[in-house]
Amino acid sequence: MHVGKVVGNVWATKKEESLEGLRFLLVQPFTVDGPPSTEVIVAADPIGAGIGETVIVAxxxxxxxxxxxxxxxxxxxxxxxxxxxxxxxxxxxxxL
Amino acid sequence: MHVGKVVGNVWATKKEESLEGLRFLLVQPFTVDGPPSTEVIVAADPIGAGIGETVIVAxxxxxxxxxxxxxxxxxxxxxxxxxxxxxxxxxxxxxL
Amino acid sequence: MHVGKVVGNVWATKKEESLEGLRFLLVQPFTVDGPPSTEVIVAADPIGAGIGETVIVAxxxxxxxxxxxxxxxxxxxxxxxxxxxxxxxxxxxxxL
Amino acid sequence: MHVGKVVGNVWATKKEESLEGLRFLLVQPFTVDGPPSTEVIVAADPIGAGIGETVIVAxxxxxxxxxxxxxxxxxxxxxxxxxxxxxxxxxxxxxL
Amino acid sequence: MHVGKVVGNVWATKKEESLEGLRFLLVQPFTVDGPPSTEVIVAADPIGAGIGETVIVAxxxxxxxxxxxxxxxxxxxxxxxxxxxxxxxxxxxxxL
Structure with a gap:
């Protein structure tokens, strides 16, 4: 999955310590010619994307x-x- | 798969020796707008997640x-x- | 996904700075014996592919x-x- | 795919030379709440798994x-x- | 995808220069208990596989x-x- 829409946020208190202070977004893959994907991935967000924005994920x-x-x-x-x-x-x- | 729910545990006696003492969980991917995923993955768990918890998987x-x-x-x-x-x-x- | 058809372009103003000036294409995976894929991926394009061309993606x-x-x-x-x-x-x- | 059942063996005479003498198994991903996966992967087997066993795949x-x-x-x-x-x-x- | 059948060839004149002279095959993933996969991948072929052969892909x-x-x-x-x-x-x- 490399492009999708931001559909949510997740917060985690207990986590690997190197992740402290990172924002985590839920991203739903972009599709064509069919229904939306039911898959959702988590991505760290160092650049400040908002709900509903389309993002490229590395x-x-x-x-x-x-x-x-x-x-x-x-x-x-x-x-x-x-x-x-x-x-x-x-x-x-x-x-968009 | 990067976010999902812990749905089970697995135990393995015979394994690659570097895995000795690691806990292994079964994690079912989180979905939206559709049925639950039938896919299940195994993740090592160094932080102590429990059954039913939602976790981020690296x-x-x-x-x-x-x-x-x-x-x-x-x-x-x-x-x-x-x-x-x-x-x-x-x-x-x-x-959650 | 390693082979597909270029179906679109995306432009991003706000991005990780190392990506400045790179072209980004939407690529739809090639399929056989079935309907077209609904999945679409983004690929950077350093070689100049156009809409409708079939490309190999690394x-x-x-x-x-x-x-x-x-x-x-x-x-x-x-x-x-x-x-x-x-x-x-x-x-x-x-x-092609 | 990280957990599945060993469903077969494959043998290859012509292969990349570093693979000489390695056993190769067919592994079918484990699923929940649905039909068995139709996907099958090949895994090298350095630890001696048998047909029907459930294995973790790295x-x-x-x-x-x-x-x-x-x-x-x-x-x-x-x-x-x-x-x-x-x-x-x-x-x-x-x-199991 | 790690095992599949060679179902075609692709030729590319314009390509990243390190790929000059490499053969590229289309490989369709092997499945069990279901219809053939509609997915097709491209693999470089340094060992000389032919159409219809089953191959392991790394x-x-x-x-x-x-x-x-x-x-x-x-x-x-x-x-x-x-x-x-x-x-x-x-x-x-x-x-095979």
């Missing part, structure tokens, strides 16, 4: 880079961009 | 970091946080 | 290599080839 | 560690534990 | 090892073995 080393706490960190999924325009096929771009 | 290097036995370890999925509040859309947060 | 280190900005970069999915011919089974290759 | 570096041939090896999925007891919800553990 | 570092061009290469999925016998459950092995 995994692994790229996500750790974006989180910005080095590579000894206890999560590997992060929001790295907030999508403001999207175009499908030859259609006009539309604002 | 993979790869992040999971090895959370397991805390260095990077020469025979598993790469781990519980890294126990979710205590969750909010969908603009709704109020609710306790 | 992940992780291979994608970072293709992006060409070193390994401290905030995304790990990239278009690495534009497919111009494809053959299924013993059939003749056809142009 | 990926990536963890699997290479378990295979025990260093990190220049041509496969990255391995059986790392044989599950002998499993409990769902608050139920009693049962033998 | 990902990430293992695939780069099998490709044999070092780790600065623009793809991370590769055929690493050609399966010649397969047995399901306690059945007799059969040739």
């Amino acid at each position: 995994h692994g080393r790229a996500a750790r880079h974006a989180i910005g706490r080095g590579h000894d960190v206890g999560f590997q999924v992060a929001v790295v961009a907030i999508v403001d325009q999207l175009a499908l096929g030859d259609g006009e771009p539309f604002e | 993979h790869g290097r992040a999971a090895r970091h959370a397991i805390g036995r260095g990077h020469d370890v025979g598993f790469q999925v781990a519980v890294v946080a126990i979710v205590d509040q969750l909010a969908l859309g603009d709704g109020e947060p609710f306790e | 992940h992780g280190r291979a994608a970072r290599h293709a992006i060409g900005r070193g390994h401290d970069v905030g995304f790990q999915v990239a278009v690495v080839a534009i497919v111009d011919q494809l053959a299924l089974g013993d059939g003749e290759p056809f142009e | 990926h990536g570096r963890a699997a290479r560690h378990a295979i025990g041939r260093g990190h220049d090896v041509g496969f990255q999925v391995a059986v790392v534990a044989i599950v002998d007891q499993l409990a769902l919800g608050d139920g009693e553990p049962f033998e | 990902h990430g570092r293992a695939a780069r090892h099998a490709i044999g061009r070092g780790h600065d290469v623009g793809f991370q999925v590769a055929v690493v073995a050609i399966v010649d016998q397969l047995a399901l459950g306690d059945g007799e092995p059969f040739e």
Whole structure:
């Protein structure tokens, strides 16, 4: 999953200590030609996305880079961009 | 799969020796707008989650970091946080 | 997902700074013997693919290599080839 | 896929040379609340699992560690534990 | 996806330069107890598999090892073995 909509927030008091102070969002994958995905993932959010925004989500080393706490960190999924325009096929771009 | 509910425990006597003494949980992915996932994954649990709790699960290097036995370890999925509040859309947060 | 069709573009103003100036495409996975995939992924495009083209998509280190900005970069999915011919089974290759 | 049942064996004469002498099993993912998975994966088996046993499967570096041939090896999925007891919800553990 | 059948070939003229001269195959995942997968993946083929053969596919570092061009290469999925016998459950092995 690499693009989706922010559909919620989660809060965790008990967690791996390297995650202290990180925001965690629920992101629902973007789909075409079908029903919305029932899958939801958690992503750390170092850039400040809000509910309803469409975001690009990175995994692994790229996500750790974006989180910005080095590579000894206890999560590997992060929001790295907030999508403001999207175009499908030859259609006009539309604002999100 | 990055967020789900703890639905069971597994015990393994015969295993890769670096896994000795680790707890293993069965975690069922969280879904929205649809039936529960039929998928179940196994996660090592270094933080003490219980049956019915919602947890954040890390993979790869992040999971090895959370397991805390260095990077020469025979598993790469781990519980890294126990979710205590969750909010969908603009709704109020609710306790889990 | 490793092969698919370019179905759209996304633009993001607010993003992890290492992604500045990168093009991002929406890619829909290629399927056989069934309906088109409803999944869509985002891939960085360092080679200039266009809407409707079939592309090979790399992940992780291979994608970072293709992006060409070193390994401290905030995304790990990239278009690495534009497919111009494809053959299924013993059939003749056809142009895409 | 991280837990499943051993449903078969595969043999390959022509293979990447670092895989010489490794056993390969077919493993079907464990599911709950639904039909069995139709997906099957291949895992190298360095610990001697048998048909019908439930196993934990590792990926990536963890699997290479378990295979025990260093990190220049041509496969990255391995059986790392044989599950002998499993409990769902608050139920009693049962033998597998 | 780690085991599947070779169902096609793809050719790409425009590609990341480290991929020059590599063969690319379309591989359809092996399934049990259900319809064939509609998913198809691309794998680099350094060992010479043919249409209709069942192959084991590696990902990430293992695939780069099998490709044999070092780790600065623009793809991370590769055929690493050609399966010649397969047995399901306690059945007799059969040739593929």
